[in-house]
Amino acid sequence: MEDDHEDEHCNTGLGLKLGMTHYVPKEQKRHNKDKSRVCLDLSFTLRPKDEEEEEEAISVRSGSSFKSVHHQDDEDHATNKGNDFISINKNSSRKKLRLTKEQSTLLEDSFKLHTALNPAQKHELAERLSLTARQVEVWFQNRRARTKLKQTEADCEFLKRCCESLSEENTRLKKELQKLRSLRLIERSPLCLHLPACPSWEKSTAFGCGPLHQQ
DNA sequence: GGCCAGAGTTAGTTTACATCA
DNA sequence: CGTGATGTAAACTAACTCTGG
Numbered sequence: 001m002e003d004d005h006e007d008e009h010c011n012t013g014l015g016l017k018l019g020m021t022h023y024v025p026k027e028q029k030r031h032n033k034d035k036s037r038v039c040l041d042l043s044f045t046l047r048p049k050d051e052e053e054e055e056e057a058i059s060v061r062s063g064s065s066f067k068s069v070h071h072q073d074d075e076d077h078a079t080n081k082g083n084d085f086i087s088i089n090k091n092s093s094r095k096k097l098r099l100t101k102e103q104s105t106l107l108e109d110s111f112k113l114h115t116a117l118n119p120a121q122k123h124e125l126a127e128r129l130s131l132t133a134r135q136v137e138v139w140f141q142n143r144r145a146r147t148k149l150k151q152t153e154a155d156c157e158f159l160k161r162c163c164e165s166l167s168e169e170n171t172r173l174k175k176e177l178q179k180l181r182s183l184r185l186i187e188r189s190p191l192c193l194h195l196p197a198c199p200s201w202e203k204s205t206a207f208g209c210g211p212l213h214q215q
Numbered sequence: 216g217g218c219c220a221g222a223g224t225t226a227g228t229t230t231a232c233a234t235c236a
Numbered sequence: 237c238g239t240g241a242t243g244t245a246a247a248c249t250a251a252c253t254c255t256g257g
Contacts, residue, residue, distance in 0.1 A: 137220095139250075
């Protein structure tokens with residue numbers, strides 16, 4: 001899969017950009033219904049300066065997709081050499097980083113130790129992973145969200161089982177109550193004065209709340 | 216007012232499956 | 237029938253925005 005990067009360079013990015021696709025940035029989708037505008041996404045500053053200027057001449061910088069500039073950590077993008085993220089994005093529109101096995105493992109291991117990082121830990125980990133601190137931060141955010149979601153699903157499943165179990169118990173008790181009521185009718189019958197008492201009756205009547213004391 | 220975390224959303228990628236030649 | 241190409245929906249997840257503490 002990762003071997004296909006070269007093909008990807010040829011396929012998507014350039015074709016889309018020069019193909020005059022009606023690209024609608026997120027901001028515009030939300031606030032601006034002007035879909036006729038032709039836009040190009042100039043996401044990364046690692047692009048050669050002249051190329052950027054050329055594109056700016058025919059485009060409208062949306063400022064949306066990569067608004068993440070508000071994070072100072074993003075300056076680290078320039079230090080992220082050798083990473084797929086950069087090598088892909090410099091030539092195409094927004095591409096998604098795929099973490100390597102090693103990166104994922106290290107992140108997971110770190111997450112097991114601390115589900116949240118302080119700034120120093122974040123930067124240290126980012127350095128070890130050749131990622132930006134922002135990327136590490138986002139990964140931890142998403143990881144926490146996934147953990148929480150899984151926990152919620154597990155809780156949900158547990159409560160569902162509890163509910164089913166209680167429903168069964170409720171049904172069983174209702175049946176028992178029904179049985180006892182019918183027995184009470186028999187007991188009151190003059191023909192059946194010496195009917196042995198049901199053990200559960202004795203228990204419940206001891207607290208004054210058994211079937212015989214109901215109503 | 217800046218920072219951070221969580222919630223919710225968007226969008227790129229992968230995977231599984233179906234269909235067709 | 238088996239096979240490769242293609243299309244599509246679902247799942248996954250990096251990156252994003254918004255909001256509240």
